[in-house]
Amino acid sequence: MKKSSILIASLIIFALYILTFFVTEYQSQQTKLAFESNDLYSSKHVFINSTFEEIMGNKKIKNISDLSIFIPLESNNEEKIKGYYSNNYSKNQFPLRNGRFFLTKNSKEAIVGKNVTTTINNADKYYQFNGVNYRVVGTLGLINPSFLDYTVLINDTSLFSNNKSNLVIDGSTIDPSIYNRKQNYQKNIGIDRKIDSDFFSPIIYSLSGIIIIISTILVAYIQFLELKKEDLIKFILGEATISRYLSSIKYLVCICILSFSLVLVFLVLTNSAISNYSLLFELLLIQFILFLATFSILFCKEERKMLFGTHL
Numbered sequence: 001m002k003k004s005s006i007l008i009a010s011l012i013i014f015a016l017y018i019l020t021f022f023v024t025e026y027q028s029q030q031t032k033l034a035f036e037s038n039d040l041y042s043s044k045h046v047f048i049n050s051t052f053e054e055i056m057g058n059k060k061i062k063n064i065s066d067l068s069i070f071i072p073l074e075s076n077n078e079e080k081i082k083g084y085y086s087n088n089y090s091k092n093q094f095p096l097r098n099g100r101f102f103l104t105k106n107s108k109e110a111i112v113g114k115n116v117t118t119t120i121n122n123a124d125k126y127y128q129f130n131g132v133n134y135r136v137v138g139t140l141g142l143i144n145p146s147f148l149d150y151t152v153l154i155n156d157t158s159l160f161s162n163n164k165s166n167l168v169i170d171g172s173t174i175d176p177s178i179y180n181r182k183q184n185y186q187k188n189i190g191i192d193r194k195i196d197s198d199f200f201s202p203i204i205y206s207l208s209g210i211i212i213i214i215s216t217i218l219v220a221y222i223q224f225l226e227l228k229k230e231d232l233i234k235f236i237l238g239e240a241t242i243s244r245y246l247s248s249i250k251y252l253v254c255i256c257i258l259s260f261s262l263v264l265v266f267l268v269l270t271n272s273a274i275s276n277y278s279l280l281f282e283l284l285l286i287q288f289i290l291f292l293a294t295f296s297i298l299f300c301k302e303e304r305k306m307l308f309g310t311h312l
Contacts, residue, residue, distance in 0.1 A: 005226050006255055012219050013259035013291070016212055018266065020283050023208040029142075032095040036140075037147055040070070040082070040094060045170040052085070052160035055169060066091050070168040071160050073129070079116055081129060081152040083159030095148070099138030102155040110134035113141055113149040127152060216287055220294035223252060228302065235306050245299060252295060256288055 035042065048055075055069060056062050066088050073081040085105060086092065092101045094111070102109055110127040112118060118125045118136055125136040134156070140148040160167075227248050234244050 005223075006251065006258070009219055009223055009255045010258040010262065012215070013255060014262040014266075016215050016219075016287065017259055017263045017284060019208060020212060020287065021263065021267075023205065023212075024283060027205065028093065031093045032142060035093060036095040036142055039080075039147065040140075040151070040153065041168060042170055042172070044172060044174045045168055046174055047166060047168055049164055049166055051162060051164055052157060052167070053162075054164075055167065061169060061174075062087075064171040064173055066171050067174075068170040069160075070170070071165065072168075073154075073159060079150045079152055081154065083157070084153050084155050085157050085160070094153075095140060095142040095146075097139040097141050097146075099136075101138060105155070106157055107155045108132075108134055109137045109155050111138040111140055111153045112136055113146065113151045114139055115149040116152055127154075129154060132156075212287060213290065216290050217294045220252075220291050221298065223255070224295055224298040224302075227251065231299075231302070232306065241303060245296075248295070248299065249292065252292060256291065260284070 038045075052069065052071075061067060064087065067086065069085045071083040073083060075081050084102075086102075089102050089104060094101060096111070097114065099111070101111065110129075112127055116127065118127050119133075120126070121133075126133040127136050128134075129152070134154055140146070140151055140153070231244050231248060234247075
């Protein structure tokens with residue numbers, strides 16, 4: 001296979017990787033903006049009158065992988081203070097201007113809006129609530145001014161009252177019917193309330209996905225045609241099927257590695273920050289598998305044809 005063919009294929013795959021990167025970043029930013037306009041709640045959130053222990057005692061709720069629980073707390077000023085708990089701190093998509101999110105439960109840390117009053121001690125920033133100092137690890141709000149400029153999120157389950165109070169449960173699979181209708185209600189604000197959903201995002205995701213899938217299949221088909229004659233000659237010379245297949249796959253893997261290397265160079269040169277590493281690499285892996293699967297199917301079909309005769 002010619003080096004020029006490998007380079008051209010690598011550039012095409014590189015372009016598809018870049019498209020995947022931008023679509024992923026767009027999706028991540030839209031999700032964060034939705035959280036920002038909706039007071040850190042998703043469209044699935046539910047307000048309930050309950051206790052933390054009661055919620056965690058409900059297996060249907062407790063087993064939700066991305067479960068979040070909020071408790072609105074009283075404030076003496078315009079700050080909106082919330083106690084917070086999550087089943088998975090690694091999968092948050094909250095809009096952070098800088099800093100980081102909580103890493104573990106009950107870390108006794110806080111994330112605050114840029115206008116929230118804090119104190120500094122030994123170069124660390126702290127937020128005081130009920131006589132307790134919580135170390136500030138991040139700042140909320142992507143836009144300026146932000147709906148979250150006076151919001152405080154505290155990672156401390158001791159803030160949840162033993163008595164029933166108005167709590168918020170949130171998660172991708174929250175089912176409001178878990179509680180009686182008298183016990184819960186939904187209250188969307190911001191983007192979700194005004195337009196019900198982001199109309200354009202699903203269209204962009206769908207079109208981008210179709211382009212990526214079709215282009216990946218076409219590139220795999222072109223590479224199959226490039227390698228077809230070489231493979232046929234090896235078949236006539238008696239080379240084993242598995243040997244010919246692995247030889248072809250080697251070129252495809254080289255193309256993908258070269259393409260991915262170009263992506264890394266692009267990210268470094270443009271100083272691009274990745275908002276959601278896991279989602280991006282999952283999509284790239286799926287694209288890689290689709291590329292190899294398409295080629296493998298074409299290879300197997302051609303192998304069956306060659307068993308009934310060869311034509312140069």
